[in-house]
Amino acid sequence: MVIRTEALSKKYGKLTAVNSLNLHVEEGEVFGLLGPNGAGKTTLISMLCTILKPTSGKAWVNGFDIVRESSKVRKSIGIVFQQPSVDDLLTGRENLAMHNLLFGVQKSVRKERIDEVLSLVNLEKRADDLVNTYSGGMRRRLELARGIMHHPKILFLDEPTLGLDPQTREHIWEYIVNLAEKMSTTVMLTTHYMEEAEQLCDRIAIIDYGRIVALDSPQELKNKVAGDVVKIKQKNPDMEKIRNLDYVMKAEEKDGLLYLSIKDASKHLQDLLTHTGAIDFVEVRGGTLNDVFLYYTGREIREAEAEGGFWERVMKR
Amino acid sequence: MSEIMNELEGIYAVWLREVKIYMREKERLGSSVISPILWIFVVGSGIGSFANKIEGYPYQIFVYPGIAAMTVLFASMFYGVYIIWDRKLDFLKEVLVAPVSRASVFAGKMLGGATDAMVQAVFVLILSVFIKAPLTPLIIIEAFFMLFLISIAMVSVGLVIGANLKSPEGFSLVINFVTWPMFFFSGALFPLSTLSSGLKPLIIIDPLFYGVDALHGIILGINYFPIYIDVAVMLFFTVVAMGLGVLSFRRM
Numbered sequence A: 001m002v003i004r005t006e007a008l009s010k011k012y013g014k015l016t017a018v019n020s021l022n023l024h025v026e027e028g029e030v031f032g033l034l035g036p037n038g039a040g041k042t043t044l045i046s047m048l049c050t051i052l053k054p055t056s057g058k059a060w061v062n063g064f065d066i067v068r069e070s071s072k073v074r075k076s077i078g079i080v081f082q083q084p085s086v087d088d089l090l091t092g093r094e095n096l097a098m099h100n101l102l103f104g105v106q107k108s109v110r111k112e113r114i115d116e117v118l119s120l121v122n123l124e125k126r127a128d129d130l131v132n133t134y135s136g137g138m139r140r141r142l143e144l145a146r147g148i149m150h151h152p153k154i155l156f157l158d159e160p161t162l163g164l165d166p167q168t169r170e171h172i173w174e175y176i177v178n179l180a181e182k183m184s185t186t187v188m189l190t191t192h193y194m195e196e197a198e199q200l201c202d203r204i205a206i207i208d209y210g211r212i213v214a215l216d217s218p219q220e221l222k223n224k225v226a227g228d229v230v231k232i233k234q235k236n237p238d239m240e241k242i243r244n245l246d247y248v249m250k251a252e253e254k255d256g257l258l259y260l261s262i263k264d265a266s267k268h269l270q271d272l273l274t275h276t277g278a279i280d281f282v283e284v285r286g287g288t289l290n291d292v293f294l295y296y297t298g299r300e301i302r303e304a305e306a307e308g309g310f311w312e313r314v315m316k317r
Numbered sequence B: 001m002s003e004i005m006n007e008l009e010g011i012y013a014v015w016l017r018e019v020k021i022y023m024r025e026k027e028r029l030g031s032s033v034i035s036p037i038l039w040i041f042v043v044g045s046g047i048g049s050f051a052n053k054i055e056g057y058p059y060q061i062f063v064y065p066g067i068a069a070m071t072v073l074f075a076s077m078f079y080g081v082y083i084i085w086d087r088k089l090d091f092l093k094e095v096l097v098a099p100v101s102r103a104s105v106f107a108g109k110m111l112g113g114a115t116d117a118m119v120q121a122v123f124v125l126i127l128s129v130f131i132k133a134p135l136t137p138l139i140i141i142e143a144f145f146m147l148f149l150i151s152i153a154m155v156s157v158g159l160v161i162g163a164n165l166k167s168p169e170g171f172s173l174v175i176n177f178v179t180w181p182m183f184f185f186s187g188a189l190f191p192l193s194t195l196s197s198g199l200k201p202l203i204i205i206d207p208l209f210y211g212v213d214a215l216h217g218i219i220l221g222i223n224y225f226p227i228y229i230d231v232a233v234m235l236f237f238t239v240v241a242m243g244l245g246v247l248s249f250r251r252m
Ligand SMILES: Nc1ncnc2c1ncn2[C@@H]1O[C@H](COP(=O)(O)OP(=O)(O)O)[C@@H](O)[C@H]1O
Pocket: A012, A015, A016, A017, A035, A036, A037, A038, A039, A040, A041, A042, A043, A044, A311, A312, A315
């Protein structure tokens, strides 16, 4: 177990940003914290990275207590912050060189490490340009490179693709997967993008108002509450018979169409169609984490986001 | 042993970054060169044209050590504002989460600021040639070390203020309020004898007074206190300011 928290909490005055959280992350996992803005993701990560002191509760990172052994924790981790934090007035390479010094990377391997991570994120050509000439995506890549350069046991990524366009986002995903595999690093990332959590994570904790409301692999999360959605057009369907199939979770008729939620469509679709008899039309789509979020919180993640965004704007003043 | 090495490299990393940025920001470098020229030639000769000789020196020469101290004072104090910008722009976060003690981060920033101020100090020492100040190589070395001591003291004060404030505007307000009185009561611009006795106690509590007094002693041979007292007081003040600086950085 590389990350463990016990009733970890953080309060800002009356507001409880992280509420008595219990978490375990295993070695080598890519673990996601999915939740709307203001859910407490950054606060949680900041505590695990020893930037913030918890109000109560305990946590261990790489076996070290985050409060009493903070400098050992710091040596074990790499961080990519939500806000970009590379130095604009230095070149990419200079940023990395500074990181090498700060994180005590052995002198004999420094140059080699810099070249290694630069090529991992495809920044070799721009390495000697000032960072203030980089695009948003390039800065993010540089930060990823920096975060991984001292070969940390655990890499924290706080909203790694926030504010990037969809194409750049997919590139960054590739880099993250690549890094996690090549370096066999445990990754904990936060995001409020459903696709991101789904693409990258082995397990996801859905968090809302500082609490974990659900935790499992993306597939299991969806299976448990949403399953796959099957839309069927058929004259006079036998609703009773369909509802009684054990893999059918929910069946509704609306506007002459049949909407079913079923477990693992790839396995059961064939069987389902033998029970329905002749149909005019069928469409299958996977359940989404959005369905899962909706199920547990009663809100769409987008609505929650607007709400959290508002609070964040108020709090920033 | 490797722990110490780590801290030293941390200090070096922070210092190196400061120096690189200083070299790259042309305005900073430019103002470093221009302000001493203005002070020595415009103020020195301007006031000098209607002032009498002081202790046997023309005013432009008498005021020279004071201007050297002042150049270092302002460069050092105002350097504290960069810590606010660094925090605002999130450049500092990377350093604050590194496995390096805050004392080392402070030391790196302090040395960075002192380097910045000492570039100006060296420039002022070079300018002495043009006003025919009585400098020998030994005097130059002694003056350099005294200016360096003033610099690390004042950079520390600036960093304490910068680390405890959030806005650059607030910083300039506070720093002006601290720097100008410190400058006026330091005896940099006029001899002590011209001051009314009611103001004398203010001078005694002004740390910069001891710095300027030492420089007067080193360059012109006119002291109020013996130089070892000047140096001792400055050292004490520097240690206190550095201590406060480390504490402020720990809370950041
Ligand atoms: N320094 C702070 N002071 C007061 N409230 C804060 C502070 N930082 C965060 N918060 C509040 O704590 C909650 C969680 O914030 P955060 O951890 O940033 O959420 P997320 O990263 O999931 O968007 C929000 O309601 C936010 O407004």
